[in-house]
Amino acid sequence: MECDEGLFINVRQPPSGLQPRTQQRTASKPQHGKSGQIKFECSQEGNPLKRKPAPPSPQTRRLQKKAKSGIKEAGLPKFPSQKPLTDAKDSDASGNRPFVKTSCLFKNNPEIPDIQRTSVKQVQEKVFTSDSFDQLGLHPHLVSTLISVLKISSMTSVQKQTIPILLQGKDALVRSQTGSGKTLAYGIPLVQALQRAEPKIKRGDGPYALVLVPTRELALQSFETVQKLLKPFTWIVPGVLMGGEKKKSEKARLRKGINILIATPGRLVDHINSTKCIHFRHIQWLILDEADRILDLGFEKAVTAILNAINADSEKRQNVLLSATLTEGVSRLADISLHDPVYISIAEGSLGSNTSKAEACAKEDGGVSAVSLEERGFAVPENLQQNVVVVPSKLRLVTLAAFILGKLKFEKCNKMIVFFSSCEQVEFHHTLFHKVLAADLEQPWLPPSPLTFARLHGDMKQEERTSVFQDFLQSKTSILLCTDVAARGLDLPQVTWIVQYNPPASLAEYVHRVGRTARIGSHGNSLLILAPSEAEYVNFLASCKINVSEMKMESVLSSLMKDDRFKGSQRGNKKFHSDDPQEVRRRATILQTEFENYVHSNAETVQRAKKALQSFIRSYATYPASLKHIFHVKSLHLGHVAKSFGLRDAPKNLSATSAFPKQAKNQKQKRREFLLKKTRGKRRLAEILQSEYSSGLDMVASKVKRKKKLASLETER
Numbered sequence: 001m002e003c004d005e006g007l008f009i010n011v012r013q014p015p016s017g018l019q020p021r022t023q024q025r026t027a028s029k030p031q032h033g034k035s036g037q038i039k040f041e042c043s044q045e046g047n048p049l050k051r052k053p054a055p056p057s058p059q060t061r062r063l064q065k066k067a068k069s070g071i072k073e074a075g076l077p078k079f080p081s082q083k084p085l086t087d088a089k090d091s092d093a094s095g096n097r098p099f100v101k102t103s104c105l106f107k108n109n110p111e112i113p114d115i116q117r118t119s120v121k122q123v124q125e126k127v128f129t130s131d132s133f134d135q136l137g138l139h140p141h142l143v144s145t146l147i148s149v150l151k152i153s154s155m156t157s158v159q160k161q162t163i164p165i166l167l168q169g170k171d172a173l174v175r176s177q178t179g180s181g182k183t184l185a186y187g188i189p190l191v192q193a194l195q196r197a198e199p200k201i202k203r204g205d206g207p208y209a210l211v212l213v214p215t216r217e218l219a220l221q222s223f224e225t226v227q228k229l230l231k232p233f234t235w236i237v238p239g240v241l242m243g244g245e246k247k248k249s250e251k252a253r254l255r256k257g258i259n260i261l262i263a264t265p266g267r268l269v270d271h272i273n274s275t276k277c278i279h280f281r282h283i284q285w286l287i288l289d290e291a292d293r294i295l296d297l298g299f300e301k302a303v304t305a306i307l308n309a310i311n312a313d314s315e316k317r318q319n320v321l322l323s324a325t326l327t328e329g330v331s332r333l334a335d336i337s338l339h340d341p342v343y344i345s346i347a348e349g350s351l352g353s354n355t356s357k358a359e360a361c362a363k364e365d366g367g368v369s370a371v372s373l374e375e376r377g378f379a380v381p382e383n384l385q386q387n388v389v390v391v392p393s394k395l396r397l398v399t400l401a402a403f404i405l406g407k408l409k410f411e412k413c414n415k416m417i418v419f420f421s422s423c424e425q426v427e428f429h430h431t432l433f434h435k436v437l438a439a440d441l442e443q444p445w446l447p448p449s450p451l452t453f454a455r456l457h458g459d460m461k462q463e464e465r466t467s468v469f470q471d472f473l474q475s476k477t478s479i480l481l482c483t484d485v486a487a488r489g490l491d492l493p494q495v496t497w498i499v500q501y502n503p504p505a506s507l508a509e510y511v512h513r514v515g516r517t518a519r520i521g522s523h524g525n526s527l528l529i530l531a532p533s534e535a536e537y538v539n540f541l542a543s544c545k546i547n548v549s550e551m552k553m554e555s556v557l558s559s560l561m562k563d564d565r566f567k568g569s570q571r572g573n574k575k576f577h578s579d580d581p582q583e584v585r586r587r588a589t590i591l592q593t594e595f596e597n598y599v600h601s602n603a604e605t606v607q608r609a610k611k612a613l614q615s616f617i618r619s620y621a622t623y624p625a626s627l628k629h630i631f632h633v634k635s636l637h638l639g640h641v642a643k644s645f646g647l648r649d650a651p652k653n654l655s656a657t658s659a660f661p662k663q664a665k666n667q668k669q670k671r672r673e674f675l676l677k678k679t680r681g682k683r684r685l686a687e688i689l690q691s692e693y694s695s696g697l698d699m700v701a702s703k704v705k706r707k708k709k710l711a712s713l714e715t716e717r
């Protein structure tokens with residue numbers, strides 16, 4: 001056990017020199033010093049055996065008496081969490097040796113570095129234009145649908161520039177900021193073209209357009225938008241194919257005919273391989289939305305298989321690639337899928353809108369280098385206020401919880417998305433917050449808590465994913481804990497806060513995550529939570545023209561002053577200043593203790609916390625080489641990180657060894673282990689990605705190959 005991670009004192013059979021302290025809430029119990037100032041007990045300070053035990057206070061004696069006799073608090077039924085939250089008791093295996101734990105959150109933390117922020121000029125985009133849709137020569141029913149069903153009348157910049165190009169039948173590569181209306185930028189010309197096709201499209205003709213998107217939720221969302229646009233043109237049938245749905249019913253729908261097919265790549269390849277009736281004889285449009293992500297996810301192979309299948313059936317078609325973040329991957333994909341495309345970028349100071357690729361090449365001295373495009377920075381919405389808070393590892397959990405409470409419980413009309421780096425972390429925090437922060441919900445005699453926690457990640461069943469997504473879409477105030485499965489394309493109105501609890505692995509992902517708020521000109525906020533060792537990330541963002549303002553951890557934690565639950569043994573009428581730092585720390589400790597008590601309430605919850613911690617470390621090891629100087633597993637303090645998972649100690653059986661290899665190995669052995677680990681790491685990464693974005697791609701063959709490779713490495717050892 002690490003010395004600063006908690007002190008275990010046996011109260012029934014105290015070590016010599018210690019008096020029983022059953023009722024002393026040592027976890028956070030403040031002691032009054034001579035000066036009257038509140039002090040905190042801290043495990044690592046001195047030998048516990050030498051500590052002078054304090055006698056129980058009158059209040060604790062009273063509580064002890066009540067606990068023994070089972071008397072209820074006046075007017076209140078007895079409920080465990082109604083006790084002062086500082087009651088950090090536990091029992092050992094025999095159940096008769098309660099322990100008192102001392103948490104020490106505010107000691108032995110690394111210093112929080114000053115954020116030396118140089119203000120940079122962010123890339124700007126103008127979202128709206130004053131031009132209306134009726135000047136585009138669209139079918140009048142399409143224009144009236146836009147007004148009456150979608151409630152829009154004037155075009156956004158990206159729509160103004162893209163729709164005419166696509167109506168001319170050209171290929172296009174479209175880049176504009178998140179929430180700027182790219183779906184309609186391709187949806188409107190697509191529907192306009194298909195409704196006037198001669199001979200008239202019949203359902204049985206099969207797909208005329210294929211829209212590929214990286215996630216299931218985005219597939220559903222795009223399908224709904226296209227469905228709305230098609231309202232007056234009932235003979236054109238849209239349909240969606242995505243992992244997690246029943247393949248049999250998808251096959252039946254394919255047999256009947258789908259004219260605008262929206263699909264995730266994996267599931268489509270699955271159908272190409274196994275569904276006889278699927279064909280692309282009439283394909284006229286191929287649209288790749290979030291194109292860079294489709295490649296990031298290792299879908300390149302699937303996209304190539306899809307392109308081959310389409311090319312084999314019909315050669316001539318219009319191709320469109322869209323994303324808020326152009327990366328190297330997109331330009332590679334553009335090479336294989338686009339034909340003499342027009343490059344449309346809305347950002348001020350970009351190459352200029354409607355630039356042909358050839359022109360762009362000339363301007364770029366040697367090609368449309370997506371890397372150089374990335375270096376220029378991506379546009380983020382003008383009305384997005386971006387923040388960062390630097391928090392020592394031990395305090396991460398309470399800081400996040402305090403932030404959630406502050407925004408969702410004590411402010412009105414907030415809706416929040418919190419991003420984590422793994423499914424296990426989402427699951428763990430979802431249960432933890434539901435049990436500890438929203439616990440009032442289980443106490444009907446208390447006013448209802450406004451905190452509603454939802455979760456979304458790739459390991460959930462599809463029906464659940466869909467219903468969570470729909471519920472969150474409609475709710476006015478709630479918190480969605482999720483992985484990057486929700487980072488792309490999702491249009492979730494009224495989201496006011498984006499929190500990145502685990503920093504993203506790429507600038508593109510940062511931009512997409514924060515882009516879930518401040519959409520289509522509205523206001524939004526984001527908060528990035530960094531450890532002190534990660535503070536350099538702020539400079540990285542600045543180098544990519546992203547400005548973040550610093551929030552102070554203490555000010556985030558001060559929300560706890562508004563919550564009487566964390567008064568602990570100081571209940572009563574005593575008034576505190578909202579900025580009393582000692583009291584803020586005391587309350588943070590009470591909350592941490594509450595988390596730890598929940599986590600350590602049984603073996604299963606401890607196991608879940610360990611699993612979540614392990615998945616955090618694994619994902620931490622997958623930051624790209626370019627960010628390793630900021631995010632390196634070696635800079636993690638396991639004991640402190642464990643605390644942020646409500647664990648009192650760093651788990652002993654955690655595979656920390658794999659993160660910190662022993663130095664004493666000879667070179668050859670090291671090399672073999674490195675290769676083995678690399679393969680495993682990659683496999684794990686692939687598994688994580690596959691589970692996040694799983695869309696039905698059959699991985700069996702590649703799994704067998706990988707197993708063989710691993711086995712050969714193992715035998716070499």
Ligand SMILES: Nc1ncnc2c1ncn2[C@@H]1O[C@H](COP(=O)(O)OP(=O)(O)OP(=O)(O)O)[C@@H](O)[C@H]1O
Nearest residue numbers: 152154155156178179180181182183324489491520
């Ligand atoms: N011309 C318009 N006027 C008003 N609202 C619009 C207009 N066009 C689109 N919208 C709305 O803007 C929101 C965002 O649109 P959309 O999801 O297409 O953005 P996006 O650019 O694809 O974002 P992302 O890059 O995050 O995928 C949607 O709610 C959409 O209905």
